[in-house]
Amino acid sequence: MTGRILLVDDEQNIRRMLRAVLEEQSYQVSEAESGLEATDACEAHDPDVVLLDLVMPPGPSGLDVLEQMCRKCPGMVVIMMSGKATLHDAVRATQLGAFQFLEKPLSPEGVLVAVKAALDHSRVRAENRALRAALDDPHTIVGTSRAIESVRSLVEQVAPTPARVLISGESGTGKELVARAIHRLSPRSERPLVSVNSAAIPRELVESELFGHERGAFTGASEQRRGRFELADGGTLFLDEVGELDPDVQAKLLRVLETGVILRVGGERGRTVDVRVVAATNKNLEARTSDGGFREDLFYRLNVFPIHVPPLRDRKEDIPQLVSHLAMLSAKRCGREPVTFAPEAMERLRQHTWPGNVRELANVLERLTIVGDGKKVDREEIERVLGVGSDRNVGTRRALKSTGALTKDLDEYEKTLIEAAIAEADGNVALAARRLSTDRANLYRRMKRLGIGRNDTSVSN
Numbered sequence: 001m002t003g004r005i006l007l008v009d010d011e012q013n014i015r016r017m018l019r020a021v022l023e024e025q026s027y028q029v030s031e032a033e034s035g036l037e038a039t040d041a042c043e044a045h046d047p048d049v050v051l052l053d054l055v056m057p058p059g060p061s062g063l064d065v066l067e068q069m070c071r072k073c074p075g076m077v078v079i080m081m082s083g084k085a086t087l088h089d090a091v092r093a094t095q096l097g098a099f100q101f102l103e104k105p106l107s108p109e110g111v112l113v114a115v116k117a118a119l120d121h122s123r124v125r126a127e128n129r130a131l132r133a134a135l136d137d138p139h140t141i142v143g144t145s146r147a148i149e150s151v152r153s154l155v156e157q158v159a160p161t162p163a164r165v166l167i168s169g170e171s172g173t174g175k176e177l178v179a180r181a182i183h184r185l186s187p188r189s190e191r192p193l194v195s196v197n198s199a200a201i202p203r204e205l206v207e208s209e210l211f212g213h214e215r216g217a218f219t220g221a222s223e224q225r226r227g228r229f230e231l232a233d234g235g236t237l238f239l240d241e242v243g244e245l246d247p248d249v250q251a252k253l254l255r256v257l258e259t260g261v262i263l264r265v266g267g268e269r270g271r272t273v274d275v276r277v278v279a280a281t282n283k284n285l286e287a288r289t290s291d292g293g294f295r296e297d298l299f300y301r302l303n304v305f306p307i308h309v310p311p312l313r314d315r316k317e318d319i320p321q322l323v324s325h326l327a328m329l330s331a332k333r334c335g336r337e338p339v340t341f342a343p344e345a346m347e348r349l350r351q352h353t354w355p356g357n358v359r360e361l362a363n364v365l366e367r368l369t370i371v372g373d374g375k376k377v378d379r380e381e382i383e384r385v386l387g388v389g390s391d392r393n394v395g396t397r398r399a400l401k402s403t404g405a406l407t408k409d410l411d412e413y414e415k416t417l418i419e420a421a422i423a424e425a426d427g428n429v430a431l432a433a434r435r436l437s438t439d440r441a442n443l444y445r446r447m448k449r450l451g452i453g454r455n456d457t458s459v460s461n
Contacts, residue, residue, distance in 0.1 A: 003119045004028045006047035008038040008065065009081070010056040014106070018051060021108045022115065035060035039068050042076065049118040051102075051111075054082030054089060063092055070097045077122045079114050081106065141177050142325045143318030147310040151178060158305045159185035164257075166242075166302045167280040169309030171424070172359030175280040176240060178309055182278055183236040191235030196228045199241035200431045202440055206249050208265050211256075217266025229262045233273045242302065243283040243294055244434055254298045277302065312354040312361065319350050319361070326362050330369040337374025339365075344379040352386060359426070415450045418443070422452075 005027050007015050012033070019029045032041040036059045042050060050069065054062035062080060069076050080093045083104030090101050099118050102110060141152055158165055159182045167175045176195065183193040201209050208217075212227030228237055245253065256262050257277065261270040279302045286303075288294040312319070323341065331338035341349070354360055367385055368377055418436070425431035433443040 003048040003115070003122075004030070004045060005115065006030050006032065006038075006041055006045055006050045008032045008035070008041070008050060008056075008062075009053040010034055011053075014053075014104075018106070018111065021111060025112060027115070035062065035065040038065045039072055042069055042073050048077065048122045049099075049115055050076060050078045051115075052078050052080055054080055054093075055084055063089065063096065066093060066096045066098060075125060077118045077125075079118055140325075141174065141181055142322050143315060144321065145315040145318045147315045148318055151307060151309060152181075154305075154307045155181045156185065158182065158307075160187065161305075162276060164276065164302055164304040165278045165307060166285070166305070167278065167307050167309060168285075169280075169282065170311050170357055171282050172357035173309040173311055174358050175282075175309050176238065178307060179236070179238040179240075179278045179280065183238075186236065186276070188235045188276060192232055193236045193238065194228050194232035195238040195240065197240045197431070199244035199434045200425075200428050202430060203246055206245065207252065210249070211252065211262045211264055212267075213265035214267045217264070221266070224264075227262065227264065229256065229273050229275055230271065232275045234275075236276045236278055239277060239279040241281060241431075242279040243281040243285050243288060247295070250295045250298050254295060254301060257298075257301045312357045316350050320346060322358065322361060323349060323365065326358075326365045327369060330362070330366045331374075334366070334369050336369050336372075339368050339372040339374060340376045342376055342378045345377045345382045348379050348382045348386075411450060414446065415452065418447060418450065418452060 005022050007018050007029060008031075009015050009018075010033055015031050015033070019031070022029050030041060030045040030047065032038045035056050038050075038052065052062050052065060052069075056062060056065075060068075062082070066078055066080070069078060077099045078097065079100045079102060080090075080098045081102045081104060082089065093101060099121060100114050102114055141148065141155070143149075155178060165179075165182060167178050169175050179195075180193065183189060196209060198206065208221075208225065208227065210227050210229060212225050212230055213221050215221060215224045252263075256273075259270075260274065261272050263270045285294050285299050289296040289299050312322075323346065327338045327340075330336075349361075349364075356363070364385055368381065372381075418432070421432040421436050422429065425435065429443060429447075430440050433440045436443065
């Protein structure tokens with residue numbers, strides 16, 4: 001175990017002995033020889049644990065130093081040491097926040113046991129603070145795997161710059177969280193972050209959504225409307241599923257990126273906007289430029305700084321931390337107690353392939369939160385929940401079993417495909433229609449014919 005330890009003792013021999021014992025265990029050790037130096041050393045070295053002597057004449061006592069440390073470095077884990085301590089001293093130290101009291105003469109074994117316990121305590125407190133911070137900011141990027149640390153590092157590098165970013169990754173991996181982190185860490189953080197899902201907007205309205213329209217520009221345009229670029233002026237525009245944009249809109253987006261000027265639909269006068277564009281896609285846009293599906297010049301305009309978000313199956317070591325974070329968020333949202341997990345249940349979550357990535361995990365945890373309300377979840381409960389819609393091929397296999405009537409078989413298969421597309425799109429019919437290469441009106445007609453009801457709460461416009 002590694003950790004940073006600060007030794008505060010006026011006796012050099014004590015400090016020398018403690019340093020040797022601790023460094024042999026690979027701890028990083030710094031020293032202060034008086035109470036006057038202790039607080040400055042604490043701020044300078046940011047130790048995980050402080051070993052603090054009680055009596056250090058002629059300066060302030062260890063209790064005085066402890067009180068200062070608790071005030072200036074809240075949360076610091078301090079182990080007091082003394083050969084002259086009274087019961088009153090021990091009680092007072094505990095009241096001030098000391099983690100433990102060691103009596104001199106010190107034994108190497110006793111010091112190491114106390115330091116290890118203090119480091120474990122410090123780590124748990126840090127994790128709890130991180131979880132509380134995550135609850136305050138539900139859009140935080142959770143995980144400590146090498147893959148997600150790489151994403152976090154790229155975000156920190158690019159966020160302070162004006163560079164455009166193209167975020168790639170499968171559906172449900174958290175591309176919008178990355179975009180939010182970029183905006184939050186940028187100089188534009190006090191200005192708006194405006195999001196638009198290019199795939200969820202009907203084709204005929206995309207241009208109006210992005211650039212706005214003038215009154216009377218088209219049927220139904222009864223009043224002037226500002227587009228997303230104008231709403232994001234001075235801030236950041238997040239263009240999700242940018243690969244779904246039509247060629248005409250791609251050309252107009254390219255002009256805006258080149259000139260910084262937008263023109264509302266039906267307008268005659270351009271408007272200058274100051275917008276940083278962060279785009280995202282679950283497609284290989286570079287490959288699509290070869291077959292003409294995406295403009296090459298627009299791709300290079302957007303892909304100034306690429307960030308790839310890995311799928312959950314490639315960072316399974318993050319699952320326990322994600323589970324804790326998402327379970328707390330679900331509990332807060334549902335007004336329930338957060339569920340906990342037996343070791344075998346957590347292992348089952350780690351074994352799952354998570355084709356829907358973090359979004360699928362979040363949905364599973366929300367279901368468990370609703371039915372569990374604070375209980376400990378076992379493996380059998382995980383199996384039951386994962387069995388609901390977890391195998392996307394089950395419905396297809398069932399539909400392929402012939403009934404002997406061709407029309408009925410085709411209807412069943414079509415129903416399976418539509419229901420799967422709607423589920424993949426989280427109930428968004430417009431997005432499901434786009435993925436099925438049809439328009440929303442046609443998809444609604446087919447849904448009505450096949451008995452897929454719009455009153456289902458999982459289906460949205």
